[in-house]
Amino acid sequence: MNAQEEETLRWQLRGLRRDVEPQADLWPGIAARIAATPQEAALPGKSRTRQLAPWAVAASLLLAVGMVWRMVPVAPQQAPVGNPLIRQQAVAMTLDYERAFAHLQQGDIQPEMHGAFGELDRSAAQILTAIDRDPDASFLLEQLRRTYARRLQLTQRAVMT
């Protein structure tokens, strides 16, 4: 096998990396198993963050997220087809808020908050999926911002209490 054939083989091997859908829908079996399977406990938070007053962390993060979001230029209502600006803004916003949530949620969250968090996180995921399908729908960006703002507000409240 010469060098060119070797190179061809390498490319062919890399081409084997593809998705393979299971022949059967595995979800019913997974759903049955996870219904009977407890999740592992979340890792404890980092001590450094715990030493800070939670309200101070929350306030500074809220301010930072708000400032970053205001600095991002607003997409025009009539964005050209395929313009990635809305997606970019959605991603930037999501990453900012994810960082804020990660900092705030260092400790245990009261169990009664899980339902509200789950609902808001699900909404955010649905809006992101919708933006992925229709990258010109600028109104979705405002919906996403409101959802994350509400999530941050609840997270702050959970941390302070």
Added chain:
Amino acid sequence: MLTAAMSESMTDTTTAEVAAATDAALARSAAAGDACAFESIYRRHAGRVHGVIVRLVGAQGVRAEDLTQEAFVRAWQALPKFRFESAVSTWLHRLAVTTALMELRSRRGGPRFDEDEDALDGLGMTDSAGNGTALSMDLERAVATLPPRARAVLVLHDVEGWKHEEIANELGMAVGSSKAQLHRARQLLRGRLGGEV
């Protein structure tokens, strides 16, 4: 033209970023016990997870599907400890690899993953009807007939794009052993494909 190419590349990138952000939001919800969010994660990633498991254990239909199910159950259990320091898709992919390799190690009734591999070296030399050298064997099938450890190293390095350090760590071997296994796997593969060894 360049502008169009840049725009296309940018759109691809941001699509991937939006997908990653969506995954993170779903994972956060699933980590809090939301099975609906976890089903969305399953729907989005079943093909990728099942794909790598099939490549590592061979296309033994039902067994590979059992392992895919097992990988997702493990993901469900471990999600609360996921720190979002890597993409959810990367984490799931690695979990699928670990699940498949544990299966290879635990196989009974034949040569084990870690030893006696030479007994398997001749497996790919006959086709399903048992007739002679499999010159027409396609690449995927040729890979599937490699001895387990050589196949694991070849798949992880040449197909999945892992580095030797990562492979050695996952398989519990020295980096040099990973390189040697890759060399051996490529040699065996050439032989199965009918090339000069």
